[in-house]
Amino acid sequence: MILKALERGVPEERLARALNVNVKSLQDKKRLLDGICPEAAELLKDKQVALTGFQILKKMKPMRQIEAAELMVTMNKYTVNYARSLLAATPASQLKDPEKPKAVKGISRQQLELMERESANLERELRLVEDTYGSDHLDLVLARGYVSKLITNARITRYLEMYHPEFLPEFEKITETEALAS
Template sequence: MIATPKEHAVAAAFERELLTVPFDRIAPLYLVTPQKKSSIKFRQIAASIRDIGIVEPMVIARDPHDPEQYTLLDGHLRFAVLKDLKETDARCLVSTDDEAFTYNKRINRLATIQEHKMILRALSLGVPEARLARALDVNIKTIKEKRRLLDGICDEAAELLKDKQVALSGFQILKKMKPMRQIEAAQLMVAMNKFTINYARSLLAATPETLLVSAATPKQIKGISREQLDLMERESANLEREVRLVEDSYGADHLDLVLARGYISKLMTSDRITRYLSLHHPDYVPAFEKITETEAFAS
């Protein structure tokens, strides 16, 4: 009989059961300042907890010296809200890893389209708009706008922006464009990593009249002549072509740069090579040293 190696047990990242923990046993990593409490995000979390309670439990880790004491890894704003509401305990998820940075570096803010889908889902389940507005700390008009977010946005553009933080006004600007121009504008936003209202307005200003929907207001921008708008349209078209060219070669160029940097770094560790360069090609040495000192390119 052939012996098979023993299977290695996989350590669980969290304890199996949620644990109700008194707040006097939880030590936060930082205190929530009055400035943070005045932020829109804090008010939205507070409104949601007041209306529907805690949706996502806080994450804590046991103190290695005292298992009855805990460190708060994730959920500092929720913790502050609950304390402000005079709560004394909460059900928490107990992590077996006390590395708080692991949680913070993996936070993903809710994208605009994801929030839109969440609202549609809640409405389909019968949640009243007024209750949603209270939970998100916004007025009902905003809920209606978010519900209609993708009306007039083509599927391809929506797919490009599905995980991006784009303001409601940004989508309203895109709706003034025809589908092909919406896709081009979304591609430029993603390529330039710019999702601001002003950038969306500049793309609209650089859009030819033929690519605007018939209901769109004619472009009248104070201080910009028709000739300047025509120039912006041409420059926008050139930029789109250049962005696509860069996208086509970016992967290969990035790999070449990483390999070249690694090769030069290896060369510069050799005393014989550095002496030879210093004697015969002294101009190369500072440039090579600068390359080896540069942080590795982000992957």
């Protein structure tokens, strides 16, 4: 809406006065997505991300911006500190200006390299979990239903009580979670 008004020729000063903001803030918002790749902008379009968060994303190359935006959405964290931690965990090869060292207060270069490796490992593990979540969940639902049917059979319950009494309470817990989930 603000961009449309500016494109139609409304002076920045008048618009800033009408919105009760200063002109600098209006100009910053006008240039908010300059340097942000369209895919990352699309991921974050309806999220509450601070201006500083976008400034941090602008320091990354487009592919890393997309990864960072996906991580922000997955973790449902859009804070400036989270964006800074993603920047700190970004390898120099994925920064727009790899020659300029990342300035992170209180963190040594070794700690930064460790964070980069750990972040890469976490991202890889997260992708693996995302890939198998659907089938794993289906397997668990089917197994829980099967255990529930077994427990409702009086002969099987008697057998478990006589020969495997340690299993019965665990199976009953599984069926209780099924009742709660339904």
